[in-house]
Amino acid sequence: MDAPAELSPRDAWDRYVSRRSTETTAGSQKTYHYRLKLFVEWCEENNIQTVSEFSGWLFEQYESKRAGELAASTLNGEMQTIKNFVEYLERIEAVDEDLSEKVHVPIVPEGEEASDVKLSTEDARALLTYYRNNEDVYGRKHHALLELLWHSGARLGAVRGLDVRDFDEHAKLVTFTHRPESDTPLKNKRHGERAVALHDEVVDAISNYLTHHRWETHDDHGRQPLFSTAKGRPSRNTIRVWCYQATLPCLHSDCPHGHERETCEFTEFNSASKCPSSRSPHQVRTGSITWHRDCEFPRSVTSERVNASQRVIDRHYDKSTHRDRMEHRRRPHLDKLSLDDE
Incomplete structure (x- = not known):
């Protein structure tokens, strides 16, 4: 030997x-x-x-x-x-x-650790308002997917791995489970398992999707994927394409890039990612985590909800500007600094 x-x-x-x-x-x-x-x-x-x-x-x-x-x-x-x-x-x-x-591991200059590109709260609000108020698209896969990605802050792989049984309409939650034996592992394995509470609007959209629009199929392991295609569980890339399609800005307003939706190539299935304003699941996750922090969601609760440490969130995901942090997180506490007696 x-x-x-x-x-x-x-x-x-x-x-x-x-x-x-x-x-x-x-x-x-x-x-x-x-x-x-x-x-x-x-x-x-x-x-x-x-x-x-x-x-x-x-x-x-x-x-x-x-x-x-x-x-x-x-x-x-x-x-x-x-x-x-x-x-x-x-x-x-x-x-x-x-x-x-x-082995020298170079330090990444502050601000270069990760891309600042994210789905902004303003754009998320506009998109979800469009989906919720338009019966032609309400509860379809793009709507249900965006609702879940935005409100849970979950990773692409975690959402892809959900089964119908993991959604509890009455308890208003989804449960993420590590199932590597059937091709749906979680990034942090057992440590990534968690139940995530959902707002009423999110529950309603997913329920509508399951009732009216989901393909009644099973994957190769006999499981019923929450998000499905005619052939079973979608690939990671298919979920990614759906997300790009779901976040096209021309869905709710005029194209910010001067195109006409009827003739724009970015609306085609394999070209949505080329639109400068469409967003990937990771960019939706980044925007969601920033939104959670701007809403003054407790840091520890956000960490458990999105399955990321507080240090990782602060360094890689929370993309608020200095002014955003001041306006949304610190200004509400300003009165506490008053010298006037009550």
Whole structure:
């Protein structure tokens, strides 16, 4: 049996990704796989034959190369993945102890951690008002999906994994459950399981969808997906396309980009994402979390509701401007600072 130090970068990569498969979701596995694939291919191009040749200088060279190709936040993620990979190699004694400390993970400048693009509260209000007041679209999949995404702040994968049984009309809630054995894992696994209370308008829209517009189909595991297609459970990309279609601004007002809806290519199924004003599920989630905070929803409750730590929310999702924070969150408390006696 070869010594661990004699593993090639590719063999070590395969072993590492295999080990992580029991700890991460399929989406995270793909991310790790792709990031390390690029690093391994670079090692092979530079004739690095075994992991014993890894060094601080090698990591520095790779980071310098990638720095000229990536945004700061993306480079941060890639180097952190490499650092985790080297920590695994330390554990199996394939490389020197503390080698991972020589992997530099660049700090992301404040404000560059994530895109500021989100579905604004103003746009969400306009869209939901349109859906709620238009009987031709009320309760259809685009309406029910947007209601749920906006009011729950849930991730795309969590919403895709919902079954009809997870919606309780009488209790006015949805329950998110980790079901990896039937292809609907939650990002944070069991820690992502939760019940989320829904407002009456959201419950009514979903109930109408289930009664009148849902495809009566099952997925490949015999489950009844809450959001369904003629073939069963929709793919992640299908949910994403529905969301882009659901957030087109021309649904409720004139196009802000000067197009006519009747002739605009952005209204076509595969082109809605090209509209500068349509939004992805992640951008709806970002807007929803910001809205929760602007409504002075308690930070701890918001954290549980959207299944994200308060630190992650503050850093990556809460996209209020400084003025928004002042107007919505601090101004209501201004009277408490009065020097006048009551």
